[in-house]
Amino acid sequence: MAQRKHVRWHIAVFLAPAVLVYTALMIVPLFGTLNLSLFNLDETKTRVFAGLANFATLFGDPRWSGAFWNALANNAWFFVVHMLVQNPVGILLAALLSSPRLRFSAFYRTAIFIPTILSFVIVGFVWKLILSPIWGIAPGMLDAVGLKSLFAPWLGKEEYALTTLALISVWQFVGIPMMLIYAALLSIPDEVIEAAEMDGVTGWSQFWKIKLPLILPSIGIISILTFVGNFNAFDLIYVAQGALAGPNFATDILGTFLYRTFFGFQLQLGDPHMGATIATAMFGIILVGVCFYLFAIQTRLRRYQF
Amino acid sequence: MKKTMRFALLASTVLASAAQAEDVTLTIESWRNDDLSIWQDTIIPAFEAANPGIKVVFAPSAPAEYNAVLNSKLDAGSAGDLITCRPFDASLELYNKGQLADLSGLASMANFSDVAKSAWQTDDGAATFCVPMASVIHGFIFNADAFAELGIEVPKTEAEFFAALDKIKADGTYIPMAMGTNDQWEAATMGYQNIGPNYWKGEEGRKALIAGTQKLTDEAWVAPYRQLAKWKDYLGDGFEAQTYPDSQNLFTLGRAAIYPAGSWEISGFNAQAGFKMGAFPPPVPAVGDDCYISDHTDIALGMNAKTAHPDAAKVFLDWVGSPEFATLYANALPGFFSLNSTPVEMEDPLAKEFVGWRETCKPTIRSTYQILSRGTPNLENETWNASANVIKGTETPEDAAKRLQDGLASWYAPQK
Numbered sequence: 001m002a003q004r005k006h007v008r009w010h011i012a013v014f015l016a017p018a019v020l021v022y023t024a025l026m027i028v029p030l031f032g033t034l035n036l037s038l039f040n041l042d043e044t045k046t047r048v049f050a051g052l053a054n055f056a057t058l059f060g061d062p063r064w065s066g067a068f069w070n071a072l073a074n075n076a077w078f079f080v081v082h083m084l085v086q087n088p089v090g091i092l093l094a095a096l097l098s099s100p101r102l103r104f105s106a107f108y109r110t111a112i113f114i115p116t117i118l119s120f121v122i123v124g125f126v127w128k129l130i131l132s133p134i135w136g137i138a139p140g141m142l143d144a145v146g147l148k149s150l151f152a153p154w155l156g157k158e159e160y161a162l163t164t165l166a167l168i169s170v171w172q173f174v175g176i177p178m179m180l181i182y183a184a185l186l187s188i189p190d191e192v193i194e195a196a197e198m199d200g201v202t203g204w205s206q207f208w209k210i211k212l213p214l215i216l217p218s219i220g221i222i223s224i225l226t227f228v229g230n231f232n233a234f235d236l237i238y239v240a241q242g243a244l245a246g247p248n249f250a251t252d253i254l255g256t257f258l259y260r261t262f263f264g265f266q267l268q269l270g271d272p273h274m275g276a277t278i279a280t281a282m283f284g285i286i287l288v289g290v291c292f293y294l295f296a297i298q299t300r301l302r303r304y305q306f
Numbered sequence: 307m308k309k310t311m312r313f314a315l316l317a318s319t320v321l322a323s324a325a326q327a328e329d330v331t332l333t334i335e336s337w338r339n340d341d342l343s344i345w346q347d348t349i350i351p352a353f354e355a356a357n358p359g360i361k362v363v364f365a366p367s368a369p370a371e372y373n374a375v376l377n378s379k380l381d382a383g384s385a386g387d388l389i390t391c392r393p394f395d396a397s398l399e400l401y402n403k404g405q406l407a408d409l410s411g412l413a414s415m416a417n418f419s420d421v422a423k424s425a426w427q428t429d430d431g432a433a434t435f436c437v438p439m440a441s442v443i444h445g446f447i448f449n450a451d452a453f454a455e456l457g458i459e460v461p462k463t464e465a466e467f468f469a470a471l472d473k474i475k476a477d478g479t480y481i482p483m484a485m486g487t488n489d490q491w492e493a494a495t496m497g498y499q500n501i502g503p504n505y506w507k508g509e510e511g512r513k514a515l516i517a518g519t520q521k522l523t524d525e526a527w528v529a530p531y532r533q534l535a536k537w538k539d540y541l542g543d544g545f546e547a548q549t550y551p552d553s554q555n556l557f558t559l560g561r562a563a564i565y566p567a568g569s570w571e572i573s574g575f576n577a578q579a580g581f582k583m584g585a586f587p588p589p590v591p592a593v594g595d596d597c598y599i600s601d602h603t604d605i606a607l608g609m610n611a612k613t614a615h616p617d618a619a620k621v622f623l624d625w626v627g628s629p630e631f632a633t634l635y636a637n638a639l640p641g642f643f644s645l646n647s648t649p650v651e652m653e654d655p656l657a658k659e660f661v662g663w664r665e666t667c668k669p670t671i672r673s674t675y676q677i678l679s680r681g682t683p684n685l686e687n688e689t690w691n692a693s694a695n696v697i698k699g700t701e702t703p704e705d706a707a708k709r710l711q712d713g714l715a716s717w718y719a720p721q722k
Contacts, residue, residue, distance in 0.1 A: 045402075063683055063716070133544020134552050156488050156546025158700065242370070244687065246490050247546065248695055263374035266491075267675065268684035269399055270377060 036276035054277040081166035090177025113175035124239030158250040184218040333386030337372035387613040391436035393425035414627025422645035425603040436606035440642035444500040450582040482540035484562035486548025493693035496566040502530040503598035508670035518720025522711040531703030572641035601669035681717030
């Protein structure tokens with residue numbers, strides 16, 4: 001065989017459209033942001049290379065770092081609420097929906113999924129109205145069951161506002177884990193289920209011992225999607241509480257902190273350099289989280305071949 | 307036949323575009339989306355009738371996003387020819403970046419006092435870059451029917467003010483005061499900046515703060531916070547989650563008796579409220595004290611330095627500086643008071659009441675706007691947060707003042 005293996009151009013040609021679009025829309029802006037975070041303005045308002053000085057300000061200056069850690073802690077709590085409420089409830093709903101004895105399951109599935117396709121603006125507005133102490137139906141409904149004393153202006157109280165917003169977000173997005181798990185549950189072959197039944201594993205014990213291990217990879221994917229989504233969240237907080245993320249920054253997450261810094265707010269002028277610094281920090285946090293999942297968790301998940 | 311038809315069509319398109327090319331179209335960037343119909347129905351037709359060949363389009367965006375949207379558009383070169391100017395630093399920054407043109411030479415600039423122009427000048431006053439349009443005045447609007455029903459006199463001093471609130475509260479028919487802390491800015495703008503000038507003596511205190519001879523922890527600057535802390539008991543249930551539109555609706559539906567206001571509310575309230583309204587200036591601490599009001603230079607119009615039609619834009623701006631525009635604008639939008647030196651005859655009784663305070667009280671502008679909000683932390687934004695905290699009772703007036711002072715001193719040399 002004297003003839004050498006010729007270059008396989010078609011691979012490059014077929015990859016080119018995706019690579020070009022992805023590079024133009026994702027990679028170039030990403031590196032642009034990383035680059036921007038290394039610059040700042042000097043006394044004469046000209047842009048100079050600042051090295052890591054912006055990061056030193058962000059983590060070293062008590063005001064900047066106070067705001068940053070507050071936003072990060074709030075963001076972490078936002079994520080924890082999603083992991084503790086949204087995903088277990090999603091799995092539970094999927095398990096119920098996949099039960100063959102359930103009637104109207106298509107209706108329930110659609111009804112639970114619909115909030116996912118609503119705009120944040122609508123969700124934020126509707127929930128603000130529902131929970132409003134003045135016009136809302138929440139005080140009235142609690143009153144009807146004699147629990148009026150439990151009502152508080154949740155969105156206006158520092159101790160409840162973030163949890164309330166996280167639960168609103170859960171309400172909106174619970175359809176996504178439900179659908180993914182539902183699909184995973186449907187893909188479990190009947191033979192496996194039948195074999196379990198032959199061995200006397202039925203009901204809840206069947207769910208825990210047979211189905212749950214089989215859908216673990218899907219749960220992993222959902223967790224990482226939740227993580228990335230939550231740490232990039234911005235819309236709901238902005239719509240419901242504004243860019244100052246009141247009350248007293250109790251609902252400030254990384255997204256709103258970035259927005260205020262980058263674009264400015266009211267008399268505060270935008271600062272693209274510090275904004276890019278925060279964006280870079282967010283990118284780093286998400287990168288670490290995703291890497292942790294990919295290398296520490298996903299490689300240990302056992303997969304089953306049918 | 308078909309061919310002629312096609313030719314006729316083609317010719318008409320060419321001719322139409324040629325005719326359009328003669329007309330210059332100017333686009334106005336603004337945050338006043340509430341005023342869209344007033345510009346389209348009243349102001350622009352009046353201008354276009356007098357200046358054939360210039361077409362004007364009013365293209366507003368949402369108030370909260372205006373600054374961010376405008377900056378992006380200017381950077382990208384897609385902004386309109388005329389730019390509605392926020393007061394002080396936001397516009398000064400645009401001028402320094404070369405995005406707003408210098409308008410000092412405009413003939414109609416002579417129609418404005420130095421105070422009126424101060425919000426749109428360089429610090430040394432050498433260049434003016436926006437034509438002042440209007441200011442807004444703070445005070446309290448009240449439900450006159452409710453006051454008559456409960457036999458309450460219009461309060462003049464602080465003691466009378468709280469006595470009136472107590473009486474409304476004891477009666478229980480009305481919520482004494484319509485305000486919430488959810489949106490934060492109401493607490494600062496309609497709270498602190500509204501009642502504050504009486505304590506820090508208007509311009510005197512404001513200038514002393516800029517010069518560094520007074521501090522935010524001085525009694526004159528803490529006292530307004532002590533008043534705000536007392537407001538808590540007179541606000542509606544769940545005021546912590548009450549938004550700005552909630553407050554407006556509570557008042558116009560007749561459920562609240564007093565509304566801490568800015569004069570921009572007048573036209574909206576006239577349309578919504580089914581009862582008689584009155585207004586009073588912020589009550590003074592003691593009988594016989596001089597009164598001060600916040601008469602804040604709020605809105606102006608400048609020219610995009612990169613506009614393709616600078617001459618047409620200047621014609622429009624010259625007209626905006628004329629008494630004719632002032633009369634049109636101030637009466638179309640009662641509550642936005644003209645800054646023009648020629649006095650404008652107001653028709654709306656409520657607006658007349660507000661503007662009348664200019665005669666009896668000394669006007670000042672909001673304390674945080676000039677120079678003091680240039681650094682990080684931003685004093686204006688911190689004031690929103692502090693005022694809301696003080697009203698909710700989560701921070702004492704002294705702690706709030708100290709936090710603001712520390713923040714200001716961290717970057718502003720005269721306060722160090």
